[in-house]
Amino acid sequence: MVPIQYYTALSAILFTIGALGVLTRRNAIIVFMSVELMLNSANLVFVAFARSFQSINGQVFVFFVMAVAAAEVAVGLALIVAIFRSKHNINIDQINNLRG
Amino acid sequence: MFFEEAVSSGPQFFNLVPWIVFFPVIGLLFNIFFGGRILERSRAGEKIVGGVASLAAGLSFLVSVLLAISLNGHPEGMVVPLADWINIGELNIRWAFQVDTLSVTMMLVVSGVGTLIHIYAIGYMHEDVRHNGDPGRFRRFFVFMNLFIAAMMILVSGDNYMMLFVGWEGVGLCSYLLIGFWYEKGKDGIGNALAAKKAMVTNRIGDFGFLLAAFTIFWTFGTFKFHAIFEKAPEVAVANPGALLFITICLLIGVTGKSAQLPLYVWLPDAMAGPTPVSALIHAATMVTAGVYLVARSAEIYVLVPTAQFWVTLVGSVTALFAATIAVGQFDIKKVLAYSTISQLGFMVAAVGMGAFVAGMFHLVTHAFFKALLFLSSGSVIQGLERGHHHVEHDPKLKKQLKGHAHDFDPQDMRNMGGLRERMKITYWVYLIGAIALAGIPPLAGFWSKDEILADASKEFSWAYTLLTLAAIFTAFYMTRQILMVFFGKARTPAAEHAEESPLVVTAPLMILAVLSFFGGLINLPFDGFHQFAHWLEHTLGEYAHPGEFILVVALLSTGLALVSLALGWWLYNPRRYEEFWAIPAARRPDDPLRSYIGPIYEALKNKYWVDELYWAVFLNPYIDLSRFLADVIDWRFWHDWFHDRVIMGGYNLLTRLLAIRIDLGGIDAAANGLAVLTQRVAERLRQVQTGYVRNYALSIFVGVVIILGYLLLR
Amino acid sequence: MLIDWIIFFGLAVVAIASGIGLLLSKNAIYAALNLIANFTAVAIFYLILAAPFIALAQIAVYAGAIMVLFLFVIMLLGAERLGGTSTLRWQRPLAIVLGLILIVETVLVFINRSGAIAPIVEVTADFGSPAAIGESLFSTYLLPFEVISVLLLAAMIGAIVLTRRRDQKA
Numbered sequence: 001m002v003p004i005q006y007y008t009a010l011s012a013i014l015f016t017i018g019a020l021g022v023l024t025r026r027n028a029i030i031v032f033m034s035v036e037l038m039l040n041s042a043n044l045v046f047v048a049f050a051r052s053f054q055s056i057n058g059q060v061f062v063f064f065v066m067a068v069a070a071a072e073v074a075v076g077l078a079l080i081v082a083i084f085r086s087k088h089n090i091n092i093d094q095i096n097n098l099r100g
Numbered sequence: 101m102f103f104e105e106a107v108s109s110g111p112q113f114f115n116l117v118p119w120i121v122f123f124p125v126i127g128l129l130f131n132i133f134f135g136g137r138i139l140e141r142s143r144a145g146e147k148i149v150g151g152v153a154s155l156a157a158g159l160s161f162l163v164s165v166l167l168a169i170s171l172n173g174h175p176e177g178m179v180v181p182l183a184d185w186i187n188i189g190e191l192n193i194r195w196a197f198q199v200d201t202l203s204v205t206m207m208l209v210v211s212g213v214g215t216l217i218h219i220y221a222i223g224y225m226h227e228d229v230r231h232n233g234d235p236g237r238f239r240r241f242f243v244f245m246n247l248f249i250a251a252m253m254i255l256v257s258g259d260n261y262m263m264l265f266v267g268w269e270g271v272g273l274c275s276y277l278l279i280g281f282w283y284e285k286g287k288d289g290i291g292n293a294l295a296a297k298k299a300m301v302t303n304r305i306g307d308f309g310f311l312l313a314a315f316t317i318f319w320t321f322g323t324f325k326f327h328a329i330f331e332k333a334p335e336v337a338v339a340n341p342g343a344l345l346f347i348t349i350c351l352l353i354g355v356t357g358k359s360a361q362l363p364l365y366v367w368l369p370d371a372m373a374g375p376t377p378v379s380a381l382i383h384a385a386t387m388v389t390a391g392v393y394l395v396a397r398s399a400e401i402y403v404l405v406p407t408a409q410f411w412v413t414l415v416g417s418v419t420a421l422f423a424a425t426i427a428v429g430q431f432d433i434k435k436v437l438a439y440s441t442i443s444q445l446g447f448m449v450a451a452v453g454m455g456a457f458v459a460g461m462f463h464l465v466t467h468a469f470f471k472a473l474l475f476l477s478s479g480s481v482i483q484g485l486e487r488g489h490h491h492v493e494h495d496p497k498l499k500k501q502l503k504g505h506a507h508d509f510d511p512q513d514m515r516n517m518g519g520l521r522e523r524m525k526i527t528y529w530v531y532l533i534g535a536i537a538l539a540g541i542p543p544l545a546g547f548w549s550k551d552e553i554l555a556d557a558s559k560e561f562s563w564a565y566t567l568l569t570l571a572a573i574f575t576a577f578y579m580t581r582q583i584l585m586v587f588f589g590k591a592r593t594p595a596a597e598h599a600e601e602s603p604l605v606v607t608a609p610l611m612i613l614a615v616l617s618f619f620g621g622l623i624n625l626p627f628d629g630f631h632q633f634a635h636w637l638e639h640t641l642g643e644y645a646h647p648g649e650f651i652l653v654v655a656l657l658s659t660g661l662a663l664v665s666l667a668l669g670w671w672l673y674n675p676r677r678y679e680e681f682w683a684i685p686a687a688r689r690p691d692d693p694l695r696s697y698i699g700p701i702y703e704a705l706k707n708k709y710w711v712d713e714l715y716w717a718v719f720l721n722p723y724i725d726l727s728r729f730l731a732d733v734i735d736w737r738f739w740h741d742w743f744h745d746r747v748i749m750g751g752y753n754l755l756t757r758l759l760a761i762r763i764d765l766g767g768i769d770a771a772a773n774g775l776a777v778l779t780q781r782v783a784e785r786l787r788q789v790q791t792g793y794v795r796n797y798a799l800s801i802f803v804g805v806v807i808i809l810g811y812l813l814l815r
Numbered sequence: 816m817l818i819d820w821i822i823f824f825g826l827a828v829v830a831i832a833s834g835i836g837l838l839l840s841k842n843a844i845y846a847a848l849n850l851i852a853n854f855t856a857v858a859i860f861y862l863i864l865a866a867p868f869i870a871l872a873q874i875a876v877y878a879g880a881i882m883v884l885f886l887f888v889i890m891l892l893g894a895e896r897l898g899g900t901s902t903l904r905w906q907r908p909l910a911i912v913l914g915l916i917l918i919v920e921t922v923l924v925f926i927n928r929s930g931a932i933a934p935i936v937e938v939t940a941d942f943g944s945p946a947a948i949g950e951s952l953f954s955t956y957l958l959p960f961e962v963i964s965v966l967l968l969a970a971m972i973g974a975i976v977l978t979r980r981r982d983q984k985a
Contacts, residue, residue, distance in 0.1 A: 012918065013831055023907075034838075051864040056948060056951050063869065067963045073884060074971065074973075074974045075970050075973045075974055078977035081977070793903060809921075
């Protein structure tokens with residue numbers, strides 16, 4: 001059995017990759033997928049610790065995260081579709097209507 | 101009559117006493133609210149309005165008679181409280197009616213003579229308001245007259261000095277209103293208004309004295325009630341004689357104002373500007389006698405202060421002579437009577453001054469009869485002349501005789517009269533009776549009352565007796581002169597030639613008054629068993645109401661002197677001689693036969709000793725100059741221009757400018773604006789942070805995550 | 816055991832590689848496929864970590880439903896590629912620097928806190944079974960579970976409202 005520290009390290013690497021994806025990509029859909037990656041890395045840590053502490057709560061929490069992620073994706077993709085309709089583009093660098 | 105001695109028996113109607121005030125008030129309210137409409141709608145409107153007013157006065161008289169009958173059974177009288185007026189701490193003034201023989205005497209005179217004059221005025225004012233071109237004032241006249249009756253009743257019925265003062269001011273107000281009744285007429289269109297103002301202002305001086313006396317009374321006695329004051333007066337006379345002296349002298353000042361005595365008499369001759377019934381009622385029969393009533397009412401104080409008695413007697417007797425001499429030099433029929441009134445008031449004041457209260461009140465009553473009669477008759481004469489003038493003006497043939505001086509025709513100038521004996525018979529006879537009564541020829545009323553004063557004076561005040569006797573001589577002289585100028589000889593103007601007798605409504609009251617003037621002396625003949633009036637007043641005045649004596653020498657002397665004076669008047673003004681005098685061409689003719697004998701003195705008499713001019717020079721002009729100085733220099737230039745405009749306004753402007761520009765704009769506004777500008781600039785910078793790029797926001801969150809994690813590590 | 820290590824590192828390499836593939840792929844479709852690979856690798860980790868229910872849910876919900884949705888949208892919009900350059904010049908270098916710092920930090924955490932973590936012990940067979948999770952969901956986490964259902968409903972309605980065409984309104 002691989003010690004739990006390795007899972008957390010892997011999770012950290014995946015999280016950083018996801019974060020870099022959010023920060024560097026301009027395609028709104030890829031940004032979204034990067035967010036999913038970050039959520040997934042967090043889930044991995046939850047499950048790892050659940051195993052480590054022999055507590056079912058971590059796994060239940062992952063279940064909730066998945067549900068929320070599903071909802072988020074549904075709304076997020078709907079938003080992207082709506083934005084594409086008005087802008088004919090999903091480059092998030094061209095969307096700055098909230099500029100101060 | 102109702103003077104028999106009776107001890108507390110018989111009917112009594114004392115509780116009716118408030119109606120002596122309420123009836124006239126009801127009358128005047130009726131005329132205020134309905135009079136105008138009645139005058140417009142009804143042809144008999146004037147009779148209704150005047151009738152209601154007369155009825156109000158008449159009912160008041162009826163109540164007075166009932167009170168007199170009650171007093172006959174209950175001579176001690178009664179105080180009838182009606183309402184509380186002022187109730188502050190120790191000061192408790194109530195409106196209560198003092199019903200005693202003295203006040204009821206005044207009530208009878210006021211309402212009795214007042215009623216007759218009201219009736220007379222229905223006829224008189226009918227023509228007066230038409231001659232003067234404003235029939236609408238008919239109602240106002242009767243409202244004022246009723247108001248006067250009410251005020252005079254309050255004056256004579258009050259049981260304390262404050263209620264007396266209320267009436268005192270009320271009659272003063274009515275006097276003012278009625279003198280100025282034709283306020284737009286007179287010299288320069290303001291003559292009557294000025295006369296009214298003069299009466300008002302002169303009376304204020306007297307009222308100031310009254311008020312000082314009232315304050316001192318309250319200070320000394322702690323009350324205004326007559327009974328309480330008179331009870332304490334003897335103690336105070338011992339403990340604090342100065343206070344009593346001050347009170348009595350200040351009351352005397354009030355008396356000189358209201359009763360037209362020296363030196364405040366000057367308003368009364370000018371008061372003749374009012375309609376003649378007013379002159380008769382207010383300025384001869386009733387209001388001006390209020391001063392005499394005041395002294396008689398205060399008898400128990402005055403007898404304690406001989407100095408004050410001396411001064412009252414002096415003022416009265418000097419005024420009596422002084423005014424009698426002036427009357428000799430007047431040509432205006434009403435002015436003669438006005439000065440005569442002042443003179444007769446002097447008699448009364450002198451009488452009450454020397455303690456002859458009964459004689460003073462007796463003369464007050466008889467004088468009210470014959471002077472009201474004389475004034476009303478003179479009104480009849482004046483209107484007779486006006487009717488004649490009117491007749492001449494509207495007759496083309498007769499109009500030529502006027503020769504251009506038609507417009508300034510003066511119906512009151514005795515030189516424009518003459519021969520009226522034939523044309524105005526009733527007026528002539530009643531006038532003659534009044535004149536003889538005034539002149540003091542027995543057995544008319546004036547003789548008895550005047551003689552009682554002279555008899556009383558002859559005993560202790562020989563100097564006053566001398567002055568008053570001289571005044572009596574002048575009285576007989578000027579009345580002779582007046583009668584002869586007005587009624588005898590030939591008519592001197594077309595107006596007099598066509599003068600007409602007055603209607604019955606005017607002459608009927610004259611006849612009643614003539615009867616009263618003739619027989620009025622009967623109420624107090626100076627013989628044992630006939631001192632009814634003295635006994636009547638005894639119930640109020642007590643020991644001070646000593647019955648007058650009949651001193652044969654005095655009576656004979658005064659009658660003799662009056663007859664001599666009368667003969668002298670006849671000699672100077674008899675019709676034949678006066679016509680000769682009148683025949684002299686106007687350029688060389690003096691204004692009066694008397695001038696030929698006593699030229700400069702006559703000039704002084706004619707000009708009333710230049711007292712008015714003296715007052716102008718000594719008081720009024722300096723006062724006006726002072727007022728101008730105060731108004732122009734002190735008020736306008738100093739206070740307004742300098743202090744208000746320069747100092748206050750300028751300083752304030754300076755201060756506000758400083759506050760506005762330096763403090764407000766420079767400080768507060770700048771701080772607020774600066775804050776706003778600062779916020780704006782900071783915001784300009786800060787808003788650039790909000791790029792609107794999602795990735796920027798995400799980056800900042802990421803930076804936060806890294807920093808927080810770093811912090812947790814390094815902690 | 817060696818086999819454990821081999822499996823772990825093998826899967827870790829797959830997961831990291833597919834993550835970097837997601838990060839670097841120009842085409843959104845490739846990115847999606849990379850992400851599916853990543854999710855699958857993570858699902859196997861779940862199985863190793865005694866969470867069979869979560870692992871299956873991961874495959875079904877994430878790799879299946881969600882990623883299919885992604886692909887649908889990409890195809891629908893035809894937006895798998897983007898032209899032009901970024902207007903945010905400093906974003907990329909800064910992000911890379913920050914990412915490196917984050918990795919260093921996590922490594923430091925890994926080093927500092929390694930003692931605090933308990934050693935791995937064996938668990939019972941029914942740990943993480945659907946029955947166990949269901950029991951927990953319907954007892955301890957009943958309220959959050961119900962709330963999640965409402966959240967999903969709201970998301971559903973929101974998605975419908977947002978994608979509705981304006982001219983279809985009437």
